[in-house]
Structures are given as structure tokens and as C-alpha cells.
Amino acid sequence: MRSVGKVITNEIDASELSFDAFKAIVIDDYRIAVESRQASLLGRKEVLTGKAKFGIFGDGKEVPQLAMAKVFKKGDWRAGYYRDQTFAFATGISTIKEFFAQLYANPDVNADPASAGRQMNCHFATRSLNDDGTWRDLTAVKNSSADISTTGGQMARLVGLAYASKLYKQNKELDYLKNFSVNGSEVAFGTIGNASTSEGVFFEAFNAAGVLQIPMAISVWDDGFGISVPAKYQTTKESISEILKGFQRHEGSKGYEIFKVRGWDYPALCETYLKAIEICRNEHVPVLIHVTEVTQPQGHSTSGSHERYKSKERLAWEKEHDCITKMREWMIESAIATKEELDELEETAKKYVKEIQKEAWNEFLDVIKQEQADVVRMINNMANGNAGLSKIAAQLASTHDALRKEVVSAARKAIRQSVNSPSADRDTLIKWYESKIEVYSELYNSKLFTDGIESPLKAIAIAAEYDEQTKMLDGREILNACFDANFERDARLVAFGEDLGAIGDVNQGFAGLQAKYGEARINDTGIREATIVGQGIGLAMRGLRPIAEIQYLDYLLYAITVLSDDLATLSYRTKGGQKAPLIIRSRGHRLEGIWHSGSPMGMILGSLRGMHICVPRNMTQAAGMYNTLFRADEPALVIECLNGYRLKEKLPNNVGEFTVPLGKAEMIKEGKDITVVSYGSTLRLVEEAAEELESFGIAIEVIDVQTLLPFDLDQLCAQSLQKTSKLLVVDEDVPGGASAFILQQILEVQKGYYLLDSKPQTLTAKAHRPPYGSDGDYFSKPSVDDVVEAAYQMMNETNPDRYPKLY
Numbered sequence: 001m002r003s004v005g006k007v008i009t010n011e012i013d014a015s016e017l018s019f020d021a022f023k024a025i026v027i028d029d030y031r032i033a034v035e036s037r038q039a040s041l042l043g044r045k046e047v048l049t050g051k052a053k054f055g056i057f058g059d060g061k062e063v064p065q066l067a068m069a070k071v072f073k074k075g076d077w078r079a080g081y082y083r084d085q086t087f088a089f090a091t092g093i094s095t096i097k098e099f100f101a102q103l104y105a106n107p108d109v110n111a112d113p114a115s116a117g118r119q120m121n122c123h124f125a126t127r128s129l130n131d132d133g134t135w136r137d138l139t140a141v142k143n144s145s146a147d148i149s150t151t152g153g154q155m156a157r158l159v160g161l162a163y164a165s166k167l168y169k170q171n172k173e174l175d176y177l178k179n180f181s182v183n184g185s186e187v188a189f190g191t192i193g194n195a196s197t198s199e200g201v202f203f204e205a206f207n208a209a210g211v212l213q214i215p216m217a218i219s220v221w222d223d224g225f226g227i228s229v230p231a232k233y234q235t236t237k238e239s240i241s242e243i244l245k246g247f248q249r250h251e252g253s254k255g256y257e258i259f260k261v262r263g264w265d266y267p268a269l270c271e272t273y274l275k276a277i278e279i280c281r282n283e284h285v286p287v288l289i290h291v292t293e294v295t296q297p298q299g300h301s302t303s304g305s306h307e308r309y310k311s312k313e314r315l316a317w318e319k320e321h322d323c324i325t326k327m328r329e330w331m332i333e334s335a336i337a338t339k340e341e342l343d344e345l346e347e348t349a350k351k352y353v354k355e356i357q358k359e360a361w362n363e364f365l366d367v368i369k370q371e372q373a374d375v376v377r378m379i380n381n382m383a384n385g386n387a388g389l390s391k392i393a394a395q396l397a398s399t400h401d402a403l404r405k406e407v408v409s410a411a412r413k414a415i416r417q418s419v420n421s422p423s424a425d426r427d428t429l430i431k432w433y434e435s436k437i438e439v440y441s442e443l444y445n446s447k448l449f450t451d452g453i454e455s456p457l458k459a460i461a462i463a464a465e466y467d468e469q470t471k472m473l474d475g476r477e478i479l480n481a482c483f484d485a486n487f488e489r490d491a492r493l494v495a496f497g498e499d500l501g502a503i504g505d506v507n508q509g510f511a512g513l514q515a516k517y518g519e520a521r522i523n524d525t526g527i528r529e530a531t532i533v534g535q536g537i538g539l540a541m542r543g544l545r546p547i548a549e550i551q552y553l554d555y556l557l558y559a560i561t562v563l564s565d566d567l568a569t570l571s572y573r574t575k576g577g578q579k580a581p582l583i584i585r586s587r588g589h590r591l592e593g594i595w596h597s598g599s600p601m602g603m604i605l606g607s608l609r610g611m612h613i614c615v616p617r618n619m620t621q622a623a624g625m626y627n628t629l630f631r632a633d634e635p636a637l638v639i640e641c642l643n644g645y646r647l648k649e650k651l652p653n654n655v656g657e658f659t660v661p662l663g664k665a666e667m668i669k670e671g672k673d674i675t676v677v678s679y680g681s682t683l684r685l686v687e688e689a690a691e692e693l694e695s696f697g698i699a700i701e702v703i704d705v706q707t708l709l710p711f712d713l714d715q716l717c718a719q720s721l722q723k724t725s726k727l728l729v730v731d732e733d734v735p736g737g738a739s740a741f742i743l744q745q746i747l748e749v750q751k752g753y754y755l756l757d758s759k760p761q762t763l764t765a766k767a768h769r770p771p772y773g774s775d776g777d778y779f780s781k782p783s784v785d786d787v788v789e790a791a792y793q794m795m796n797e798t799n800p801d802r803y804p805k806l807y
Contacts, residue, residue: 009090011070011274023336026266027345029090030331033062033324034346036086038353039096040298043103043121047302051361051401052103055302056122058085060263060295061221063323066090067269068219068289071277072189075139075182077542079158080191081151082122083221087191093144094124096353100360107443109575111363114146116443116575123147127577128541133452133633135543137179139186145541146574148565152192152199156531156562159208160538160546162188162216166284167544170520173491180543187281188538190218195226197240201530201562208531209286210247213254216286217277221263223294228309241290249285257287263294264326295322365401371436372396372407378432379414382425388417408436447576448610449634456612456632457710462659464620464652475619476645478655479509482623485656486630487517490545493630495522497532497549497585506551507587507645529558533584537567540580545630553588553598553639560607567635568610581633583626584611587640589681589732592777594769596642599680599781602737604637605708612636612662613709617683620649621706624660631659641681663710665717671701674791675720677742678730679705682782686730689787696803698795700728708738711745718750726794727752727760732781735764758797763790 009032010025017025040057047055058065061083069090072078078093088094094114101111103121111117114125125146128136145157168174169184196202197220209216220240224231231238241260249255257279261272269291276287295318299306307315319325331337337345376397383389396402396410411433418426449455473481487493495510501524504511514522525532529550536548550556556563563584570580588598604613612629614636616622622640629636652658668683669690678686683704690700701720705712721727727746731739739762746752747760763782770780789806796803 008092009066009069026331026336029066029266030324030327030337030342031345031349032090033066033086033327034349035096035353036062036089037324038350039085039099039357042353042357043100044298044302046100046103046357052121053105054120055103056082056120056300057298058083058122059297060223060318060323062086063266063327064219064221064261064263064269064291064294067266067273068189068191070270071273072142073187074142075186076142077161077186077188078124078144078191079154079161079188079538080124080144080147081154081193081196082120082147082149083193084124084191085122088124088144091142093126093142096356097360100357101364104361104364106360106364109577111360113577114144115573118444118573118575119147120149123149123573125574125577127574129450129452129577129579131576133450133454133576133579135179138542139179139182145538146570146578148569148573150561150565151196152201153561153565155190155192155201155205156534157537157541157566158188158190158216158218158534159205159212159214159531160535160540161542162209162214162286162538163212163535164539164542164544166212166214167494167520167539169284171491174544177492177543184284185281187215187217187277190216192218192220193226194220194222194224194231194240195229195234198226198234201534204528204531205534206244206247206288208526208528208535210255211526213284214286215280215284217280217289218287219289219291221294222290222292223296225296225300225306225310227300228306239290241288244288247288257285258290259287260290260292263291264321264323266323266327266330293321297322368402368404368407371404372399372402374432375407375411375429378425378429379410382414382418382423382429384423384425386418386421389414392417404440408433408440447574448572450571450576450579452576452579452633454631454633456628456634456636456662459628459632459659459661461661462627462654462657464624464658465654466650466652470653471651472648473651474646475649476508476511478619478623478649478651479640480504480511480513481651481655482626483510483513484516486627487513487521489656490630492543492545493521493547494539494544495547495549495585496525496535498525498527498551500524500549505549507640507642509640509645529555530562533559533562533567533582536582536584537562537570537580540582540635541578545581545583547583547585550584550586552596552642553586553600554595556584556586556598556600556604560603563611564607568608570610571634572610579633580635581629582635583629584635584637585640586637587642589639589641590643590777590781592770592774593772597770597777597781599732599765600737601708601731601733602741605738605741608637609709610635611709612707614638614662614707615679616660616706617641617680617704618644618647618649620652621660623652623655624658625662625707627657628659628662636662639680643681660706662707663713664707665703665705665712665714667701667716667720668704669700669702671699672723673698674700674726674728674794675703675717675724676700676728676730676787676791677703677705677717677746679708680732682730682732685782685784686787689784689791692784692788693791696792696795698791698803700791705742708741711742712750715750717746718752718755721746721752721755725755725757726798727756728790728794729760729762730782730787731762731764733764734767735762737764739764758794761790761794763787
């Protein structure tokens with residue numbers, strides 16, 4: 001059997017090759033294409049026989065991907081989608097064995113280095129990190145950013161991957177980062193299906209790249225359909241390159257170079273990609289390669305057959321114009337190979353792929369089979385005449401190719417069924433199961449965060465320093481001083497967003513900093529929240545430290561898919577193989593109007609697990625959190641208080657150095673009667689309410705959680721409840737939003753339920769967004785009056801004689 005190592009395609013330079021050398025390259029390309037096709041065909045069978053859950057493959061795209069692979073160099077990046085298996089094989093990004101390991105969801109990161117079995121098949125990723133979370137040399141390898149299943153979702157990130165090359169080329173202060181770029185010569189390759197070009201994120205990213213003039217190469221695989229929906233329902237004029245002609249650059253105007261080539265024409269494809277990527281790489285001009293007349297022999301996926309929606313004429317055309325069939329015809333006509341030689345090559349490829357598939361399947365099952373045998377033996381040992389337990393063991397023993405869930409489920413059922421029959425053998429099974437819990441957690445639940453040596457949770461706490469000369473400044477000036485100090489310290493820091501550059505953001509946090517540090521580091525963007533975030537993800541994946549600004553928290557909705565599907569899941573879906581230490585900066589909470597009052601914290605908490613969520617009460621706390629995050633390597637969202645920019649605060653002497661640890665709640669005021677937990681702008685209302693409550697003899701203990709993710713790691717809230725036995729959560733989100741999360745953390749995780757002597761209370765905003773005006777705010781979100789009366793009512797329920805009803 002031939003080696004299973006990575007075999008890659010070679011660039012064709014006809015001017016320097018002999019005919020024999022040229023033939024060898026073409027024949028090897030054909031072999032890669034045939035092996036990839038066999039992997040697709042066999043992969044589908046594995047799904048239909050039940051060995052795998054779902055299959056989606058790159059059949060029909062083999063030849064154009066070979067051409068693209070020839071111009072993909074070390075240091076380059078890919079942001080593609082789930083049809084790129086031939087490209088992955090041809091570049092060495094993946095192997096056929098790894099392809100099958102992923103299809104079987106093998107959780108061993110050595111078997112499936114892309115995702116450790118956490119992603120569906122054909123979701124490729126290279127490992128950018130060492131085991132401790134530090135960066136590898138990304139210029140020495142061909143890089144693939146981790147795929148996501150959402151079609152078109154890869155486009156936002158692609159902008160940032162390409163933009164990084166521009167920054168590395170422009171900013172000589174970054175030359176010391178030798179592991180990330182070689183003078184900005186890297187190209188970011190993006191792939192997308194023609195139907196997915198109908199998505200908004202495609203047009204947003206496409207336009208952004210044209211504005212930025214970055215080395216981004218987009219290949220559109222056009223097979224005329226989006227699952228069952230034909231192009232006439234997808235794209236105006238049924239041609240993406242046709243409707244994007246306005247982006248074509250001309251003399252005196254910037255734009256794209258646009259190419260169109262048929263997906264079965266091997267020589268034309270090689271020539272087109274060579275020309276397109278040369279322009280892209282050398283001139284930093286984005287290019288579009290529209291690959292037409294592509295086929296999809298097995299249909300969209302294993303979930304259905306394309307015979308249901310394609311006509312007999314279309315199916316016949318696809319068979320005739322299959323790219324491998326056409327390449328084979330061309331090779332025979334050009335005397336590159338004979339029919340007999342290609343027949344032999346195809347037969348060998350078929351056998352080879354089958355052998356690799358068997359190896360991958362057996363390696364996946366080996367560990368599980370041992371666990372299966374162990375559990376069957378332990379259950380039989382403890383059965384001792386118990387027919388029910390014997391039946392569980394027999395059923396598990398007879399399960400052919402059992403999965404881990406069947407093994408563990410049998411063990412747990414046996415433990416339950418024997419609860420009234422304690423024995424040493426039962427204890428052995430319990431011990432086995434308990435020993436496996438941590439193992440399975442590591443296999444299936446680990447690495448939501450990188451958890452490396454630069455984790456923000458490992459940051460050293462540095463207190464803010466003040467002296468007699470300390471100035472009182474606007475909150476915005478505190479932030480400005482923090483950003484200034486850090487941009488001076490770290491050349492990797494870049495910031496961008498709407499109105500961020502020239503005017504220093506709408507609240508002046510970056511005032512004057514673009515003039516000081518230049519447009520390459522602090523700049524404005526168009527109104528494009530999704531690609532602002534994507535721009536940040538790509539930059540962060542390439543070693544830079546971006547701050548992506550979303551002007552108002554309400555507008556996070558326009559980027560939530562990119563944040564949730566891509567950024568928040570990156571570490572988890574690669575099992576710590578990739579990271580993107582991006583900071584999203586936004587502002588929200590107290591202001592008037594439906595789209596400028598943002599506190600959608602429930603949405604954020606539900607969709608952004610994998611990001612740190614920071615909710616500072618003032619700009620000094622925000623600055624301390626930024627200082628922590630700038631020195632760490634995990635993504636975060638920092639929500640500044642909209643009504644705090646002009647409130648006076650003390651300027652720390654070490655404004656660019658002091659840190660606020662993440663996950664550390666802070667007691668703002670001591671009290672004995674009620675624990676009041678809140679965050680952000682609402683803290684000031686609670687503090688004001690505390691003063692009036694004192695006049696009633698009510699002393700509330702005020703706790704600022706500071707970060708919602710992570711939440712109060714030292715369990716300060718529960719410690720407070722030990723004194724007060726009463727809990728009030730004040731939150732600006734809708735009822736059941738962040739307040740429900742806070743209650744779950746305090747009552748369940750911190751076991752605060754057992755410390756209460758009355759039911760916990762929440763004080764939240766109304767179910768709708770606040771209407772415009774100060775009155776709208778007052779009647780829609782918690783006010784000082786609301787806090788005072790909510791706390792008073794809790795005391796009334798406990799001691800009505802001392803605290804008579806207010807109303």
C-alpha cells in the first residue's frame with residue numbers, strides 16, 4: 001500500500017518543464033482528483049450504511065481546486081466552505097485518512113487535527129497553535145482558517161485574513177513578527193458556492209475588500225444550483241461575475257480583477273489561477289475567479305438525491321461535462337496518458353482509498369471496542385443472577401460497531417438498575433464510569449477557550465494607582481489615555497470601526513489617536529458590522545491585536561451570526577488549534593430610543609459562549625479590562641456605559657498598566673439586609689437608591705459582577721447571601737434575560753438557594769425596547785424609584801410591622 005502521507009500538487013511552469021516532467025505533474029494531479037472522487041463516493045456509502053451521521057462532499061469541483069492549489073503557497077490562508085476537499089488534499093492541508101476520521105467524528109485530535117471530531121466532514125482547519133496556546137510559525141505552512149457550516153459565513157473572516165497582509169506590508173513596526181508574515185506577500189483564498197453569493201455577507205465582504213484593496217482571491221464554484229433552487233432564483237442574470245462587473249478596476253480607478261473560466265477545462269484553469277493570483281499577490285488587488293459549468297455528481301449531500309430536482313437533460317449534461325471525465329479526455333487527446341494507463345491509475349486509486357477508509361474506521365473503533373469489552377465484563381461480574389443486568393450486558397456485547405454513547409449508556413443503566421444491590425463489582429463499574437467522565441469531558445466539551453499561558457484568567461492583577469496630583473477627567477479621557485498608552489506599547493494593536501478614525505469615535509475615546517499612530521493602525525470603516533467583526537477575526541488569526549468597534553450595542557445584531565458562528569466557536573471547534581484574540585468594543589445600556597438603548601444581554605449570553613463578556617460600570621473599570629485583554633489571547637466583548645463618557649473619574653497614574661481581572665465581582669457597598677446584584681449603568685442607580693434606603697434603616701449590599709462571562713468566580717454573591725439571606729437582581733435587559741442567567745449562576749452554581757429566607761427577586765426592563773425620550777426611559781427601564789421600592793417591598797414581606805406597605 002502506498003504511504004498515507006500528504007502528497008501535494010506542483011505548480012506548472014511550461015516554459016521551464018520538459019514534456020515528460022509536465023506529463024508527470026498532470027498525471028499526479030489526475031491521481032489526486034480520482035482519489036478525491038473515490039473518497040466522496042465511498043464517504044456517501046459510509047453515511048448510507050450508518051457508519052457516519054451525515055456527508056457532504058466536493059465531488060465535481062476536483063479539477064478547479066487542483067488549479068487553485070498550484071498557486072497556494074506557504075504562509076497563504078484559506079477561508080472556504082465544505083466543498084474544498086480536493087484542494088485540501090492537493091495542498092497537504094488534509095489527508096484522505098483525516099478526511100474519513102472526521103467523517104466518523106473521531107475525537108482524537110491526532111486522527112482529525114482539523115476539529116477532533118467536532119465538525120461535520122469536509123470542514124478543514126490547520127493547527128496554528130502549540131499545546132500551550134502559543135503561536136506556531138504560520139509562514140512555514142499552508143494555512144486554513146477553521147470552516148463553518150453556514151454558507152457564506154466564511155466571507156467576513158476572509159476580509160481580515162487578507163487585510164492582515166496589507167498591514168504587515170505597510171507597517172514596518174510589525175517586521176519583528178517573523179512567524180506571521182513575509183512582507184505581507186500572503187494571499188487569502190476564499191471559496192464559496194454560487195448560490196451563497198446571494199447572501200448579504202458576501203456582498204458586504206466583497207465591497208469591503210474592494211475598498212481596502214487587499215490580496216483576497218475569491219473562487220465561486222458555480223454548479224447552477226443551491227441545493228434544489230436553480231440560479232435563476234438565486235442571482236440576477238444568473239451570473240455573479242456578470243452583475244459584479246462594476247467592481248472591475250480600470251485605469252485610474254481601484255477595484256477587482258474578475259476572471260471567468262469553465263470548471264472542466266484543466267489547462268485554462270491552471271492559466272487563469274496563475275495569472276489571477278500573480279496580480280493579487282504582487283499588486284494587492286482583490287480578484288474574483290468565477291468557475292462556471294461545475295457539476296455535483298452526488299447532489300448536495302447525503303440528505304437527498306438531485307434526481308428529484310434536475311431534469312434528465314441536465315443530468316446527462318453533467319455526466320458529459322464532469323471535470324474528471326473532461327480532464328481524462330484531454331489527457332488522452334494530448335498524449336499525456338493512454339486510456340489503459342488511466343484505467344490502471346483509477347483502479348489503483350479506488351483500492352487505495354478503500355484501504356485508507358478501513359484503516360480510519362478501525363482506528364476510530366479500537367478504543368471504543370476496548371471500552372465495550374470492559375463494560376460488558378464488569379456488568380456480567382456484577383449480574384450474579386440478575387436477569388436485567390445480564391440482558392444489558394448481552395445487548396451491549398451483541399452491538400456491532402458500538403459507539404461510545406452505547407457503551408456509556410449501558411454502564412449507567414446497569415448502575416441504576418443495581419442501586420439496591422451494592423457490591424464490590426458494582427463499585428468497580430462506578431469507579432470506571434467516574435474515571436471516564438473527565439476523559440469524555442476533554443474529548444467532547446473542552447477548549448471553549450484557548451486556556452493557554454496567555455489566558456486572561458491567568459493575568460496578574462495590578463491595582464490602579466493614584467496620588468495627590470491625580471486629575472479628575474471625563475470618562476472618555478480615561479479611555480483615551482488607556483488606548484494611547486497601549487498603542488504606544490504594542491505595535492500589534494489596531495482599531496477600526498464606523499467614525500473611529502478621523503473623529504476618534506462618536507464619544508471621543510480615540511480622539512487624536514489616528515493622527516498620532518496613523519491610518520494603518522486606527523481607521524474608519526464603512527457601515528458593515530458583519531465584516532467589521534470578520535475583519536477583526538482574520539487579523540487576530542494572523543497575530544495582530546485588533547479592536548473592532550460596533551458603534552452601538554443594538555447594532556451587534558447585524559454581526560451576531562459572525563460572532564456566534566465563527567468567533568465564539570473557534571477555539572472549541574478546533575479543540576484549541578486556532579484562536580482569534582479579538583476585542584469587540586461597543587457601548588450600550590442607558591439612552592433613549594428603540595435602537596440606542598441596547599441591553600440585549602440575554603441574546604449575547606445565549607449566543608456568545610466562547611467569548612468573555614465585560615460590563616464595566618465606568619470608564620476606569622473598562623480601561624482596566626482593556627489592559628487585561630490587550631495582554632491576553634482570548635476574544636471578548638466590552639460594553640461601555642453610554643451615559644458615562646462625560647462623568648468625572650480619577651485618572652490612574654498607571655492608566656495603561658493597571659488591570660481589572662475577569663470573573664471577579666466587586667462589593668461596591670457593604671450591607672446586612674439585602675444583596676443587590678447588578679452591572680453597568682444600573683450600578684449608579686442602585687448606589688443612589690442605597691442612600692434613600694438608609695433613611696428607612698435598610699442597608700443593602702451592592703455587588704457589581706463586572707463580567708457576565710465568566711461570572712463571579714470567587715462566589716462573592718453567595719458569600720453576601722450568607723449575611724443577608726435576600727437577593728435582588730437589577731438588570732436592564734428584558735424580563736428573563738440576563739437576570740435569569742444571573743439567578744442560575746447564584747442560586748444553582750453558587751448554591752445560593754440554600755441561603756435564602758425569601759424568594760429571590762428580579763427588577764428588569766419591560767418586555768419591549770424603550771421608547772424615545774427621558775420619560776420613555778423612566779417607564780421602560782429600572783429607575784432609582786423602582787430599586788428603592790423593590791428593596792423596601794422585600795423587607796415589608798419579612799417584617800411588615802417595621803416596614804408597612806407603601807401602596
